[in-house]
Amino acid sequence: MNMLDKMIGAVAPGWAERRAAARAEAARHEAVKNVLSGYGKGYGRHGASQTKKSMVMWQTPVGDADADIHQNLTELRARARDLHMGSDIVAAAHKGLRTNIVGTGLRLKPAFDSEFLKLSKSQEKKLRDSIYREWSMWAETTKCDAAGLNDFYELQSLAFLSTLMSGDVFGLLPMLPRKHSVYDLRINLIEADRCDTPPNVALENPDRVQSGVEVDGDGMVIAYHFSNQHPGSDKVSVSPNDWVRVEKYGALTGRLNVIHLFEAERPGQRRGIPVIAPIIESLKQLNQYTEAELMAAVISAMYTVFVKSPAEEDDGMYGMEEPETENQYQEPIPGTGGDNIKMGRGAIVYLDPGEDVEFANPTRPNPDYVAFVNALLRQIAAALELPFEILTKQFTSSYSASRGALLEAWKMYRMRRSWLAKSFCQPIYEEWFVEAVTKGRIDAPGIFDDPAIFHAYTRAEWHGPSQGLLDPTKEVDAAVTRIAYNFSTAERETAELTGGSWEQNIEQRAYEKARLADLGLDSAGAQNVSPKDEMDPDEVNPAEEGGEEQNAKENQN
Template sequence: MNIIDKALNIFAPGIAAKREQARTEVVRQQAVRKVTNSLIGGVGSNGRGYGKHGASTTKSSMLFWKTPVGDADTDIHQNVPKLRERARDLHMGSDIVAAAHKGLRTNIVGTGLRLNPAFDASYLGLTKEHAETLRSSIQREWALWADTTKCDAAGLNDFYELQGLAFISTLMSGDVFALMPSKPRPWSVYDLKVNLIEADRCATPPDKVNIDRERIQSGVEVDADGMVVAYHFSNRHPGAGGYSLSGSNEWVRVNKYGKRTGRVNVLHLFEAERPGQRRGIPVIAPIIESLKQLSQYTNAELAAAVITSMYTVFITTPADDEGGTPFDGVGMDDEDLDGAEDVPGATGDEIKLGQGAIMRTDPGEDVKFADPTRPNPNYEAFVRAMLKQIAAALELPYEILTKQFTSSYSASRGALLEAWKMYRMRRAWLSKTFCQPIYEEWFVEAVSKGRIDAPGIFDDPAIFAAYTKAEWHGPSQGLLDPTKEVQAAVMRMDNNLSTGTRETAEINGGSWEDNVQQRAYEQTRLKKLGLVQAAPTVVTPSEPSNEGDEDNDDEEGGEQN
């Protein structure tokens, strides 16, 4: 007990008692904190486990890193509109973003994912002849719908162009919606139409914003179990002229599944990253800041290069107190300024710059030439380093993003193979979420109208799945060495690791069925005309070749300078 406490005990015993009580409480809390830290490993404050590293709150590098916890609604849904705006702006104004989006669309969708009916003939009990008849019937009827613009509600695109539009819209906006209304139209065999709706039109109606916010978020409505049951769409895009949240806008609630038939009314294309996430984010969302800064840096370098190309000079004049008159450009002849351009922000009496412009100087004036440091020698190296990080975020090799294959054959092939891992994953996603559901809806209409014979299809879901089973093949990845890769394809088929249909589609995007029919016709014609059919070439596995790999070790791991 110190002297203050002793004095208080004599003159103010009540205050002394409170001080002692407070001191006891502090000691108790310190003891509790010490026990708690010992039980949980001292996370953060005690510097144990992750508290010494990623969860540290005392290290200088982590001291100001504040990361509040938010659910998918807080972290994603509330920020999606701004992400969409900026992603689209970069798509329209940044060359590297446009190249990334269009490159992904070209390699993943290309001319479209083509249907290959793969119904389970064994389960359905179909004979070989019946299976061939059904396959031909499906392909013929599907072409009537998918190969024309009659499948599009707007009448602008065929089914394969709709695939590309849906995919690139998903990349830019994060998600896209496809409605499948039945709209009978003249000269159209099938009534099914595909109506693509941009992401912005799906939003929570203003009169429901503050009503049951847990059930309706960003225009997506769920039930008590969290299952999506409906979407809310505006009849106008928020960026359209005259758009008003409370005025002329009309909102429509569309059930995801039909109440009587259970058919899918709305397809929602997006890639979820978190549980509870109902809306998608643009593919460039994590690198928007880097892309914008890179775009600004590129524009600044370009502007600097243009300005310095004008061979700029500076005119210095004596000071006023020495009797000189500062040069103001007054009195110059028009021909002196021929071909010159105004300096940004300059008035009519100020000097103009131009390509090769010559200007007079007054007595006592001097001319000094600018010493430009353009082109910036570090520009290319810096941009290359940034593009490598951007490419990694997009799951693309740097060579694919920039279309620069300056390394060896093996390095280029490795880059292509790495890219195609992502291409195949996204292609499978597109076929499962867009192509297959639409094909099933079309198949139902074709059977209902009697254009395809599929007995028992509505009796059992298993029979329905057996009839509508399909494969979707897109354009091939191309051949760096056709001989090697065709040999590999033949070996895969010989060892039952693949099929002729799959290999044909992946090598050149063709149809194995069409190829064998055409080949049979060609052989028949050759025989009829008395021509000898050349013996088929026997393909044997070749030894690994290092042809084209003459680069040195340094080039094997990177690009040539």
């Protein structure tokens, strides 16, 4: 309040109050004007507008990864799994991704740095053969699985599918010695629900532990908290959960204890979300719409006759029996006591006098059903980074369009395949390599002396099944051209086209050519020498024998 207002207040208090109120109103109008002018600039006129009718009711609170993701994970997982079990399109999407990205499993190809390790050609071959031999003995049997059910390649498939459904999956790497097993390393896959924050930890340290993932002061993940049983198990009501804190890296050895397989979308995100999370609502409504259309089509296919009798209550006095109201061929609807009437295939139902049945005409099949569903599936496919043709397995377009769809899909397949190899396969391979060296199964001098040497020994490539060939001749010719002009390598092209190993192929081909030569055959399988040269001198050729007889007859004639 300035000096003038004080003087006016002393002489005319009412006037002073009106001046103050007017000043406050002017300040409010100025503030509103400033706010509106701010909303009318830049994004305030578009996506951030608070005044447009189409946007004014769109009020979205701002939350961090914990508020937006972690607090909703339980519901997201339950709904995603329910759709996987009950929706054909979701099951097709999940399993299609699993089949194309993982397939029969990502296969190991050792890529150790021979130059850095100063290995001779003979040493390089010996090391490679040793790795292949020892790795297959562990990875291609169920001995690598803590549960003893799957081999390493089946575990890849299970881990990837679980990540799609639940958002993430955990792999523990315990050392469990067992009979008749050379290696002690095991892979123990744990479903996402079992990693959660224990009740006491949630009260003591809520900032450091979120959704079962513990970080240090710098935000680095240092441990995970697991329950001994699934929260949805029936055993939970009988025995309470026991919680175990597992450090991500061993305190003494620094070896990896826990693999956390998930794809992050935001900084600070510690848990993954199901791949269908953004489209759960659309998928559920599509599923309900499909069920409604199916039921309407079934009802329209029913042929049921309803017979209404005009008989009165006293008709029985004149020898007319009351019509039977129960249809012996119709089963009662469960839970209704048998009083309800349901339609059947070629059924006849008698009704009591005065009763009537009316049905709305379902007009099925709906002529717009296919077009509407396909339009919705295109949006769902786009959200999953899949072409419509791949999602629905409908290749009805031209060769160019189908090839374009496959190439677009394989961009995503390769990205996820690389992610799976780096996040799951490679860490496990490195832990196995350490055990193989410490047990003397693989000779790798100096591997523990320097991290660079360790990295040089454990470098590897992981190749999965090929994408298939729409036109084998064209695509093989293109691969040969890329190799000829050094745009690619024979090893890479072999993996892309067939999923095999170029090194193993040439060794096998060398054996096959040597074997063909031993048998006197050329590369096409034909004999290099004529059959006449190989015949026994005392043996008579039937063809020649027949020819001599024919010549003798002709001479006689």
